[in-house]
Amino acid sequence: MIAAVALALLSIGCVVAAWRLASARWTWRAPRIAILLWQSIGLTWGLASTGALLAYALQPYGQGVVYGLHRYFDSAISLGLGRGLRTPYDLSRSVAFVAGVALLALLIAVLVAAIWQTLRARRRHRMLLSLTAREDPHVPGVRILDHPGATAYCVPGLRAEVVVSAGALRLLSKDELAAVLAHEDAHVRERHDLVLLPFAALRRAIPWARIVRDAQASVALLVEMAADDRARRHCSPRRLATALLRFGTAGGVPTPQGAIGAAGHVMARVNRLIQPGAELPRPFRYGMLALSAVLTVSAPCLWVMPH
Amino acid sequence: MDILWAQGTALTAREVGKLISDRDLAPTTVMTVLDRLTRKGFLTRTRDGRAWRYQPVRSRDAYVAELMLEALDLTGDRSAALTRFAQAVSDDEAEILRKALLELEEE
Numbered sequence: 001m002i003a004a005v006a007l008a009l010l011s012i013g014c015v016v017a018a019w020r021l022a023s024a025r026w027t028w029r030a031p032r033i034a035i036l037l038w039q040s041i042g043l044t045w046g047l048a049s050t051g052a053l054l055a056y057a058l059q060p061y062g063q064g065v066v067y068g069l070h071r072y073f074d075s076a077i078s079l080g081l082g083r084g085l086r087t088p089y090d091l092s093r094s095v096a097f098v099a100g101v102a103l104l105a106l107l108i109a110v111l112v113a114a115i116w117q118t119l120r121a122r123r124r125h126r127m128l129l130s131l132t133a134r135e136d137p138h139v140p141g142v143r144i145l146d147h148p149g150a151t152a153y154c155v156p157g158l159r160a161e162v163v164v165s166a167g168a169l170r171l172l173s174k175d176e177l178a179a180v181l182a183h184e185d186a187h188v189r190e191r192h193d194l195v196l197l198p199f200a201a202l203r204r205a206i207p208w209a210r211i212v213r214d215a216q217a218s219v220a221l222l223v224e225m226a227a228d229d230r231a232r233r234h235c236s237p238r239r240l241a242t243a244l245l246r247f248g249t250a251g252g253v254p255t256p257q258g259a260i261g262a263a264g265h266v267m268a269r270v271n272r273l274i275q276p277g278a279e280l281p282r283p284f285r286y287g288m289l290a291l292s293a294v295l296t297v298s299a300p301c302l303w304v305m306p307h
Numbered sequence: 308m309d310i311l312w313a314q315g316t317a318l319t320a321r322e323v324g325k326l327i328s329d330r331d332l333a334p335t336t337v338m339t340v341l342d343r344l345t346r347k348g349f350l351t352r353t354r355d356g357r358a359w360r361y362q363p364v365r366s367r368d369a370y371v372a373e374l375m376l377e378a379l380d381l382t383g384d385r386s387a388a389l390t391r392f393a394q395a396v397s398d399d400e401a402e403i404l405r406k407a408l409l410e411l412e413e414e
Binding site: 121122125127128129131132133145146147149151152153154155156163165184187192193196223227238241242245246248249264266267270274 | 347349367370371372373374375377378379389390391400401403404405407408411412
């Protein structure tokens with residue numbers, strides 16, 4: 001019973017932590033640490049919620065979730081004969097078992113579906129790019145999309161492609177373009193698409209959950225900030241900031257739904273490029289790293305813990 | 308594809324091959340490429356005697372527009388397929404950014 005209670009508390013703890021982290025502002029001063037923390041919270045929440053249900057359901061086996069699952073399926077295969085439990089399951093445990101397995105299957109299915117859908121969308125995007133985009137000797141290695149709107153993005157993957165629209169080329173000065181390309185290059189190198197994928201998947205699966213929406217939005221912003229930080233090593237942060245503002249003020253393109261507050265995010269990025277905040281105190285940074293390590297380890301430990 | 312878009316009429320593989328002047332491609336190569344593009348849904352073909360005539364399904368601009376929609380995250384599916392440099396903002400909010408840009412440029 002201890003494992004079930006601990007897992008349930010851990011799951012609630014993760015929700016509280018996510019809620020706190022979504023409104024925290026120290027994260028902007030250390031985006032990489034914050035991203036790591038978000039990832040461990042997400043993973044732990046999934047394992048703890050399913051684990052709590054399963055630990056309760058499989059408690060009669062008395063050997064923890066992993067062992068219990070093993071025994072359960074063993075006895076299911078041998079049709080309840082042999083090494084199964086003698087006492088029949090009561091209703092609440094059966095419900096918990098079904099709920100736990102269903103939640104686990106749902107989380108995995110959502111992730112797999114998101115990966116598949118993302119890969120398919122990218123493949124089509126690449127194909128269309130190869131048909132319509134052109135190359136410019138002035139900006140080597142970049143695909144140019146003949147469209148008056150301003151945009152710059154990358155199609156991540158093993159062979160990542162950076163794309164800039166003709167509108168964006170007109171909008172930006174040479175230094176600003178270099179800054180934008182450095183930013184996109186950071187996305188490519190650090191594989192930020194993989195960081196975003198599980199959060200985007202969860203948001204699509206449960207769009208009404210506010211906490212999931214906030215989590216996805218924070219991670220998306222943090223990823224941009226991490227890319228800004230990497231880009232500023234190779235270019236002038238000021239030019240990156242003016243490039244950001246120019247994109248925002250370019251206009252002429254419709255605004256995506258749910259982009260309210262996008263300007264706030266742009267201003268937050270601009271402000272930290274112009275006036276970078278002091279680095280977080282060392283104990284705090286190490287504390288957060290330790291917290292994320294403990295979180296990540298805790299749920300798997302509780303899965304194998306007997307009782 | 309560019310040639311088919313530029314011509315605006317349905318062409319046979321032989322005609323496409325002739326128009327690709329900068330590279331000397333075997334007719335079978337051209338045919339394979341056209342066939343693959345057809346199977347992927349970018350071209351349609353109609354019988355013309357013993358040959359096929361190929362025609363683009365949609366205009367080049369339509370595809371560019373589709374790419375742009377995805378690039379600006381306007382498709383509404385919120386996938387993590389692309390990583391974008393900056394999001395578009397609404398007109399009211401753009402005013403705030405315009406002021407900030409002026410300030411930065413004056414300094």
